[in-house]
Amino acid sequence: MTEQIRQPLEEEPEVLDAIEDDVAVEAFVTGGGPDADTPEFVAPGELPAIRTGAGQPWDPEDLAEAEGKDPTPAHVEYAREELERDGAAAIERTVP
Template identity: 75%
Template sequence: MTEPNRPPLEETPEVADAIEDDVAVDAFVTGGGPDSENPQFLAPGEEPIVRTGADQPWEPADLAVAEGRDPTPENVERARRELDRDGAAAIERTVP
């Protein structure tokens, strides 16, 4: 309920001030970095820097949890075998 002498919120000076303060943020207007309208091109022969989930060390318990399993001894052992057998590919399947 509103007070009898109080205008609706939409008609208060504070709301009018907030609406008038609609200014652009410089960082978002230009120079904000590469995007679909301002792509960053690589020089010929330059390789892109791509970071994947396998760029960091993984413990078998981490892989088991990333796969949505509880870190029980059986699941950790299965993840250890998977890491030993497949290496980084085991991680890439789960955390690309």
């Protein structure tokens, strides 16, 4: 049986064509804002703006659903009690 020797994937014609066709796709251009490739740095001693789940208002129904429960009256009442008792910590436990 003769074994066929394959060339490396990066030398395949399709790959070479794709490399030569390296152009920006408008849908993926971010305009230079912060993203995974261009992070935003803060000055030493300056605190970064951290957004957490508790940084927005929450209804008991939302908390019950975030905990994976159906928004039944009992679950909603329990979530309401959690929000009253623990405040933002109730949300941070579920949606950090």
